[in-house]
Amino acid sequence: TSAKKLTEVSIDKKDFKQAVIRHLHSTLGTDENKANNHAWWKATCAAMQEQVLEGLRKTQKTHYLNDTRAVHYLSAEFLMGRLLSNNLQNFGLFEVAQGALKELGVELSDVLEEEPDMALGNGGLGRLAACFIDSLATMELPAIGYGIHYEHGLFRQEIHGGAQIERPDSWRDYGNPWEICRPESIQEVSLYGYVETKYGDNGRIHKEWHPGAIVKGVPWDIPIVGYGGNTVNVLRLWQSQSSGYFNWDVFNAGGYVDAQRENVLAETISKVLYPNDETEAGKELRLIQQYFFSSCSLKDIIRRYKRAHGDDWSRFADQVVIQLNDTHPAIAIPELMRILVDRAELDWDSAWNICTNVFAYTNHTLLPEALEKWPARMFEKILPRHLEIIYEINHRFMALVDKQWPNDNAMKARLSIIEEGNEKMVRMGHLSVIGSFAVNGVAEIHSRLVKQNLFPEFDQLWPGKLTNVTNGITPRRWLKACNPELSKLIDKKIGSDWPMDLDKLQGLAKHADNKTFQKQFMKVKQANKQALADEIKQSMGIDVDVNAIFDVQIKRLHEYKRQHLNLLHIMALYRRLLEDPDYDMHPRVFIFGAKAAPGYKLAKDIIFAINKVADKVNNDPRVNNKLKVVFMPNYRVSLAEKMIPATDVSEQISTAGKEASGTGNMKLALNGAVTIGTLDGANIEIAEEVGDDNIVIFGMTVEEVEALKASGYNPYDYYYNDAEIKAVLDWLETDYFTPGQPGALVSIKQSLLEGGDPYMVLADYQAYSEAHKVIDAAYRDKERWARMAIINTAKMGKFTSDRSIRDYVEKIWKLESCKVES
Numbered sequence: 001t002s003a004k005k006l007t008e009v010s011i012d013k014k015d016f017k018q019a020v021i022r023h024l025h026s027t028l029g030t031d032e033n034k035a036n037n038h039a040w041w042k043a044t045c046a047a048m049q050e051q052v053l054e055g056l057r058k059t060q061k062t063h064y065l066n067d068t069r070a071v072h073y074l075s076a077e078f079l080m081g082r083l084l085s086n087n088l089q090n091f092g093l094f095e096v097a098q099g100a101l102k103e104l105g106v107e108l109s110d111v112l113e114e115e116p117d118m119a120l121g122n123g124g125l126g127r128l129a130a131c132f133i134d135s136l137a138t139m140e141l142p143a144i145g146y147g148i149h150y151e152h153g154l155f156r157q158e159i160h161g162g163a164q165i166e167r168p169d170s171w172r173d174y175g176n177p178w179e180i181c182r183p184e185s186i187q188e189v190s191l192y193g194y195v196e197t198k199y200g201d202n203g204r205i206h207k208e209w210h211p212g213a214i215v216k217g218v219p220w221d222i223p224i225v226g227y228g229g230n231t232v233n234v235l236r237l238w239q240s241q242s243s244g245y246f247n248w249d250v251f252n253a254g255g256y257v258d259a260q261r262e263n264v265l266a267e268t269i270s271k272v273l274y275p276n277d278e279t280e281a282g283k284e285l286r287l288i289q290q291y292f293f294s295s296c297s298l299k300d301i302i303r304r305y306k307r308a309h310g311d312d313w314s315r316f317a318d319q320v321v322i323q324l325n326d327t328h329p330a331i332a333i334p335e336l337m338r339i340l341v342d343r344a345e346l347d348w349d350s351a352w353n354i355c356t357n358v359f360a361y362t363n364h365t366l367l368p369e370a371l372e373k374w375p376a377r378m379f380e381k382i383l384p385r386h387l388e389i390i391y392e393i394n395h396r397f398m399a400l401v402d403k404q405w406p407n408d409n410a411m412k413a414r415l416s417i418i419e420e421g422n423e424k425m426v427r428m429g430h431l432s433v434i435g436s437f438a439v440n441g442v443a444e445i446h447s448r449l450v451k452q453n454l455f456p457e458f459d460q461l462w463p464g465k466l467t468n469v470t471n472g473i474t475p476r477r478w479l480k481a482c483n484p485e486l487s488k489l490i491d492k493k494i495g496s497d498w499p500m501d502l503d504k505l506q507g508l509a510k511h512a513d514n515k516t517f518q519k520q521f522m523k524v525k526q527a528n529k530q531a532l533a534d535e536i537k538q539s540m541g542i543d544v545d546v547n548a549i550f551d552v553q554i555k556r557l558h559e560y561k562r563q564h565l566n567l568l569h570i571m572a573l574y575r576r577l578l579e580d581p582d583y584d585m586h587p588r589v590f591i592f593g594a595k596a597a598p599g600y601k602l603a604k605d606i607i608f609a610i611n612k613v614a615d616k617v618n619n620d621p622r623v624n625n626k627l628k629v630v631f632m633p634n635y636r637v638s639l640a641e642k643m644i645p646a647t648d649v650s651e652q653i654s655t656a657g658k659e660a661s662g663t664g665n666m667k668l669a670l671n672g673a674v675t676i677g678t679l680d681g682a683n684i685e686i687a688e689e690v691g692d693d694n695i696v697i698f699g700m701t702v703e704e705v706e707a708l709k710a711s712g713y714n715p716y717d718y719y720y721n722d723a724e725i726k727a728v729l730d731w732l733e734t735d736y737f738t739p740g741q742p743g744a745l746v747s748i749k750q751s752l753l754e755g756g757d758p759y760m761v762l763a764d765y766q767a768y769s770e771a772h773k774v775i776d777a778a779y780r781d782k783e784r785w786a787r788m789a790i791i792n793t794a795k796m797g798k799f800t801s802d803r804s805i806r807d808y809v810e811k812i813w814k815l816e817s818c819k820v821e822s
């Protein structure tokens with residue numbers, strides 16, 4: 001495809017080749033004859049990084065000179081994946097680099113495979129942050145991402161005997177070519193200790209926090225290259241380091257050896273990413289992580305503001321907006337209050353006014369177990385001054401509640417930041433809503449439920465504060481880079497400016513019935529399926545037929561996402577085939593990718609069950625290759641990039657009301673997959689865009705789920721009334737799939753029966769099974785399927801993260817773009 005035409009290509013093939021060789025020699029100390037692919041990768045990154053850093057310097061200078069308002073995106077997770085291909089692509093140097101390496105006898109595609117994924121996130125929330133900073137740079141918006149420089153990202157998954165084993169991820173073991181350490185911007189963060197109350201002469205009370213320990217935050221900057229534009233923003237990740245300060249008087253009379261222990265503790269803060277998404281762990285270290293990166297980031301923001309505005313705080317909220325990616329950085333709210341009141345000595349009301357004009361909060365979940373709460377006792381120990389500030393915020397807020405709902409104690413208890421009970425808890429969601437000027441959900445249905453079910457009183461108290469911004473994905477990574485053949489075909493059909501203006505894909509719709517275009521489109525899909533089949537053969541030794549339907553479910557493993565619904569249906573198909581060898585179905589390959597939180601027993605049992613069923617099905621000649629099941633280990637961004645272009649059917653089957661948005665659903669549809677899905681999250685908006693003929697919707701709506709729950713849902717009704725459900729669940733209890741280990745899969749049956757089936761898998765089973773028959777029939781009609789696939793790609797314009805960012809800018813951030821000269 002043509003290199004980007006928006007800016008001049010800064011460097012040609014000859015220069016690029018020379019830069020690679022120069023880095024091979026003088027950065028890596030090797031040469032063309034000795035270099036392996038890893039060395040070529042590093043040298044190519046270094047050559048690229050020269051260009052990137054030039055863009056970074058210009059961008060920072062421009063933003064500084066223009067004194068721009070900027071958004072500061074605080075997120076405990078950034079799931080970046082690989083950067084070389086993305087940076088080459090966004091700089092328009094992909095073909096240049098490919099050509100340069102070819103002349104050196106090296107294949108760029110092999111070099112790209114050398115890069116470890118930067119997996120500093122669990123799943124959707126972390127990847128969303130990565131897509132957003134891509135769009136921010138692409139749209140030339142002044143923005144900075146702040147997060148944690150985890151030494152170990154999300155664990156690497158191995159499958160042993162069908163079970164998940166976690167191995168440490170070491171993405172930096174051989175150095176990361178993109179990051180730049182900035183020791184000149186180190187920050188210090190206090191922890192523990194006690195608060196002293198001082199009485200000043202004017203009667204003013206002054207609080208002084210005497211910390212028990214101080215740790216250093218060392219910033220590492222990752223340049224974020226915008227597509228086509230010249231903006232190169234920064235992702236700043238904080239690494240913890242011992243400061244050597246630990247107040248032994250407060251604790252005990254420790255000595256040199258104990259002090260070493262404290263150094264270890266300090267450096268533990270940024271050691272590892274917590275692998276539990278959607279469950280609140282309540283661990284002390286997790287709270288310290290959150291405070292550590294929030295505090296470092298705030299101090300960094302303030303330092304930059306003061307460089308331009310000195311001690312005049314009056315313009316702070318004009319220059320700074322801080323987006324809280326879920327409640328993980330919500331501690332930034334009392335931290336800013338502490339800095340303003342205790343340090344800058346502003347009065348409370350002025351400080352609070354600044355705070356509530358600076359922060360905005362994104363909610364990503366309604367699941368009660370995922371709403372963060374911290375024991376007040378833990379808070380008091382780690383952040384004693386912050387707990388006092390939270391009490392003060394709450395005290396003043398309770399007065400407001402009393403004004404709105406006089407003498408209503410039940411209301412106060414519901415809205416209080418502090419949850420009373422056996423153990424007092426600090427509710428971070430409440431703190432975030434109270435301390436922010438805007439709160440958004442991540443899809444229309446989710447935002448409606450945030451207003452109606454999660455925070456209805458807040459919505460009454462502050463009409464308009466709660467709003468929606470539907471998620472999006474960057475089409476640069478999730479179409480242009482991961483599916484080059486489809487991208488070239490699209491370029492030929494509608495021109496090459498769609499990556500910056502995804503609504504342009506609409507132009508494909510008028511060709512959806514064109515036989516030639518259908519053939520071309522499906523030929524690309526077939527080639528992508530072949531590439532994935534080769535990968536499956538090579539990595540797992542399983543043969544899959546590329547003429548089969550590739551049916552893919554890729555996402556974290558969770559009961560609410562219902563991978564076990566998919567599994568029950570696969571077992572039912574298997575059973576139908578055993579009972580009737582002529583059972584009429586188009587060959588199907590079910591492909592999974594999923595990591596389970598290490599402590600989530602049932603999730604791991606489901607992975608085990610998928611693998612055991614796969615073993616049996618794949619080796620049973622009676623199914624006559626009509627059915628295959630593949631669990632691809634270690635699902636991650638770079639694997640997603642291989643699976644998504646090869647998918648025919650996208651499984652988006654969460655219980656209605658549980659999946660806030662989903663973003664994998666968008667990536668798959670963008671690459672021409674047909675969704676089988678529930679009316680949940682962004683599926684609803686996808687259905688609106690593609691139309692009912694081009695998506696297969698099944699199952700209960702949120703209202704139906706709520707009604708069934710209210711009327712007393714009984715999974716046994718389905719077990720006893722549906723012979724297939726009964727047979728399949730009973731099958732799990734035998735040793736058919738686990739020879740010699742009867743009962744090894746029984747926990748799944750138990751959770752669906754005795755466990756009460758909390759996500760109503762059995763209630764949706766019948767509808768799901770029927771929906772798959774619709775898929776089967778549609779696929780067999782080759783023209784119909786091609787049209788559906790094309791329309792899916794054509795109608796995904798809404799789901800570019802550029803649109804999400806535009807919505808944030810207009811509704812919340814009020815930013816202006818800032819041109820950077822090339």
Ligand code: 26Q
Pocket residue numbers: 122123124125126128274276277278279280281282286364365370372442471659660661662663681
């Ligand atoms: C919290 C406390 C302690 C340890 C870990 C956590 C934690 C970590 C990660 C809690 C939640 C997460 C991640 C949540 C997440 O990925 N949510 C997803 O966000 C996507 C982007 O908005 C949505 O599309 C998904 O629907 C939502 O599930």
